[in-house]
Amino acid sequence: MTKKLKIEHYISANPFTDKVIEPEETGLLLANREDEKERIDYVITSASKGFPQNIAILGEIGMGKSSMLNYIQARCQIKTGIYFSRINVTEDTSEEILIKSLVKDLLDQARVGLGSSLIGMVDFGKKRQEKEIDKQIKGINVTKASQKQLGDPLLRIVSVSSQIIEEKGRPEDIFEVIQLLREVMKIIKKDVKTIAVLFDEGGYVAKEKSIALLQRMKLIFQNKPFMLCIGGSPTLFSEYGKIEQTFPNLFLHHNRLSLKPLDKQGIRELIQKRLALVRIKGKDVEPFSEKSIQTILDESSGNPRRIVGIAGYTLYLSRGKYGYIEPVTVLEASDSTLITLGGEAFDRLKKDLHEICLIIGKYPNSTFEQIRKYLSQITKSEISKSTLSPKINELQKLGYIEINQIGREKRCFLKSFLQKYYNQIIRE
DSSP: OTTTOBHHHHBOSOOOOOSOOOGGGHHHHOOSOHHHHHHHHHHHHHHHTTOOOOEEEEOSTTSSHHHHHHHHHHHHHHSTTEEEEEEEOOTTOOHHHHHHHHHHHHHHHTTOOOHHHHHHTTTSOHHHHHHHHHHHHTTSSSOHHHHHHHHHHHHHHHHHHHHHHTTOOOTTHHHHHHHHHHHHHHHTTOOOSEEEEEEESGGGGSSGGGHHHHHHHHHHHTSTTEEEEEEEOTTHHHHHHHHOTTGGGGSOGGGEEEOOOOOHHHHHHHHHHHHHTTBOSOTTOOSBOHHHHHHHHHHHTTOHHHHHHHHHHHHHHHTTOBSOBOHHHHHHHHHHHHHHHHHHHHHTSOHHHHHHHHHHHHSTTEEHHHHHHHHHHHHTSOOOHHHHHHHHHHHHHTTSEEEEEETTEEEEEEOHHHHHHHHHHHHO
């Protein structure tokens, strides 16, 4: 059949998109993450019974952290007793954003329908707040007695939220909001076992200017009913520890899930799951040959984002061809894909780490001592071994470089996708 059909004859579309796997798709499309899913399922089940635990998803860029957080969200949605708030963290995330998100998301999930409108009342005067809340309550599908009970806690939520947003509140105010939200849910017959807060890109919070937020978060997430689910780089907890030493204590060691690269079987599974969505005929025909899958592994180092990018462009280049996709097409697709992803990865680095990567790109196989000398020449200041070593180790943990032991020396190489980007910018 492969000899008679062009690939575009039995694959109707290109399913290799760089969009994050949505919560409702995670059960179908996540590849080679069974151990992580099993652990998450156990934690979420415990949380639904009133025993929340904080959990972290750690991995280098493109390893699928956001998709795993979406899996957590999907599990929260089908368990009774769990309410959640999803916050995409940036450098500007503050207590104001945290409280607004909690109020909006929890009330919306409780089917009260007041989430956005309640937050919008923060700037109103008290009389107008009372009037607006009374009008909103009349539209809620609860008993008349419950409608009368709801007014006071909702008004108090607006009042306390105003204080937090205006930075006039106390550290205890956020707890008061939560207690009031729980009171609201009790009135409308909602049982709150756990409130899960999902933070994507948690590294943004590990900044010097975020220490107040970190300290407040620690106060919140060490207590029931809260549960923090956070995604970040492999160095996330060391970054937190530099700002707020006790914050990492919120996470049990076995609840820090480190995402590993996919192996050949994982890549095969990922490709097959994606293609199953768009296959129109040729049920038993797999367009990617075993050699092509091995080439994708070699080129991507098992990173899911790189795998999807390479496979997607490979499928496009092969759409009008007969038979199997061959390794030569994978290599063609890989070059342009990895140069783009390498550039994006370089742009995310802090200046000091960026300079080290440029040195390693220019002088592959360099020892720590050689890198130290090159860096000292560039910065025109003496760089000590004790200063350089942690930075090189951080780059390794982040997935930017490889460190090989050659004889008695450690030598450094850029990962292939970064080296390709470096070679490209040098040619330009």
